[in-house]
Amino acid sequence: MTASMPHVMNTYGRLPIALSHGVGCRVWDTNGKQYLDGLGGIAVNTLGHAHPKLVAALQDQVGKLIHCSNYYENPLQERLAAMLCELSGLEAAFFCSTGLEANEGALKIARKFGHDRGIARPEIIVFEKAFHGRSIATLSATGNPKVQAGFEPLVEGFVRVPLNDIDAVKAVAANNRNVVAVFLETIQGEGGIHAARWDYLRSLRQLCDEQNWLLMLDEVQCGVGRTGKWFAHQWAGIKPDVMPLAKGLGSGVPVGAIVVGERAKNVLGPGNHGTTFGGNPLSMRGGIETLEIMIADGLLSNAAQVGAHLKGALEAALAGVPGVQQIRGAGLMLGIELDRPCGVILSRAMEAGLLLSVTADSVIRLVPPLILSVAEADEIVALLAPLVKAFLAESAPTPQP
Numbered sequence: 001m002t003a004s005m006p007h008v009m010n011t012y013g014r015l016p017i018a019l020s021h022g023v024g025c026r027v028w029d030t031n032g033k034q035y036l037d038g039l040g041g042i043a044v045n046t047l048g049h050a051h052p053k054l055v056a057a058l059q060d061q062v063g064k065l066i067h068c069s070n071y072y073e074n075p076l077q078e079r080l081a082a083m084l085c086e087l088s089g090l091e092a093a094f095f096c097s098t099g100l101e102a103n104e105g106a107l108k109i110a111r112k113f114g115h116d117r118g119i120a121r122p123e124i125i126v127f128e129k130a131f132h133g134r135s136i137a138t139l140s141a142t143g144n145p146k147v148q149a150g151f152e153p154l155v156e157g158f159v160r161v162p163l164n165d166i167d168a169v170k171a172v173a174a175n176n177r178n179v180v181a182v183f184l185e186t187i188q189g190e191g192g193i194h195a196a197r198w199d200y201l202r203s204l205r206q207l208c209d210e211q212n213w214l215l216m217l218d219e220v221q222c223g224v225g226r227t228g229k230w231f232a233h234q235w236a237g238i239k240p241d242v243m244p245l246a247k248g249l250g251s252g253v254p255v256g257a258i259v260v261g262e263r264a265k266n267v268l269g270p271g272n273h274g275t276t277f278g279g280n281p282l283s284m285r286g287g288i289e290t291l292e293i294m295i296a297d298g299l300l301s302n303a304a305q306v307g308a309h310l311k312g313a314l315e316a317a318l319a320g321v322p323g324v325q326q327i328r329g330a331g332l333m334l335g336i337e338l339d340r341p342c343g344v345i346l347s348r349a350m351e352a353g354l355l356l357s358v359t360a361d362s363v364i365r366l367v368p369p370l371i372l373s374v375a376e377a378d379e380i381v382a383l384l385a386p387l388v389k390a391f392l393a394e395s396a397p398t399p400q401p
């Protein structure tokens with residue numbers, strides 16, 4: 001399977017192509033074959049590939065200062081933090097490099113928030129089907145036994161409930177005095193594109209205020225414009241206390257952030273948290289330019305409009321096809337759930353010249369660059385719908401246990 005990469009640890013089921021370069025929503029492999037990018041490096045390449053303004057800014061930054069250290073002041077960190085605060089209505093940011101790191105920091109904030117209030121064994125409410133990363137703490141918060149298997153003992157201090165069931169959270173509140181935070185993805189990504197309902201988010205916000213808990217929304221995948229708002233929770237008209245970000249924030253340059261509001265902003269102090277690469281000048285420049293280009297090019301409304309068009313076109317093309325369960329999501333974060341495992345669609349789409357992913361075994365996931373055009377959305381549908389129909393016609397559904 002990885003015969004051509006014998007010196008790299010075999011932790012990914014890789015497809016047998018290597019990408020060499022891209023422009024916009026197109027990428028080419030080392031054999032010259034072209035692909036339409038419906039995956040965007042898993043919701044990372046916000047601006048597509050080789051965006052001329054981003055390339056120029058990064059080249060400029062590489063020639064000035066790639067890395068210094070958090071021993072020193074860093075005006076680019078302040079600039080990106082100020083932008084994130086303005087866009088979110090929150091108050092401060094901490095920078096790291098990946099999603100799991102942002103989540104790990106959020107978990108530390110929750111625990112320290114508890115300790116500061118005299119709770120010696122703080123607990124955090126987490127959710128079924130959640131995905132928060134693959135460090136020991138974040139895989140413990142994750143609600144997927146496959147991610148956890150082999151890495152026990154898990155980190156303690158998590159209470160798990162089903163999504164969109166406010167009574168389940170209230171029941172925990174009534175019985176457990178150690179809870180300090182509720183931690184969820186506003187829209188679950190790896191778990192199969194399952195959104196927290198807006199009224200549910202508003203109820204959680206209210207409950208967190210009543211109980212003095214932190215509402216921590218993992219927007220690593222659904223944030224930074226993907227749903228047509230800067231942050232997905234803004235559709236519900238609420239604000240979290242803690243919001244981890246990463247994936248799309250640097251358009252491919254590794255940037256993670258924990259953005260916090262009033263209740264969480266002074267929990268961590270000097271010596272409580274840090275990371276060597278976090279907030280380095282190159283990654284900050286990537287984040288700043290990504291946000292500025294998104295604003296200049298109107299990418300929020302593009303994500304909303306092209307996403308709605310893509311969803312509608314997929315619904316039309318797959319209407320009445322037996323085996324298509326649901327097409328769901330928001331903006332350019334869409335999932336097509338089939339009634340059976342469909343991992344093979346990944347390689348078939350690749351052969352047809354389309355990059356996408358399959359998550360939660362039976363959900364085809366589209367998270368393309370936010371620059372996707374209507375014509376490119378139509379092209380995704382034209383490539384994908386026949387594949388889905390052919391797959392469903394040939395494979396029998398798995399029998400229910």
Ligand SMILES: *Cc1c(COP(=O)(O)O)cnc(C)c1O
Nearest residue numbers: 098099100131132133189220221
């Ligand atoms: C991808 C993802 C993560 C983990 O991010 P990494 O950068 O891979 O560590 C965490 N949370 C969510 C919601 C994600 O989609």
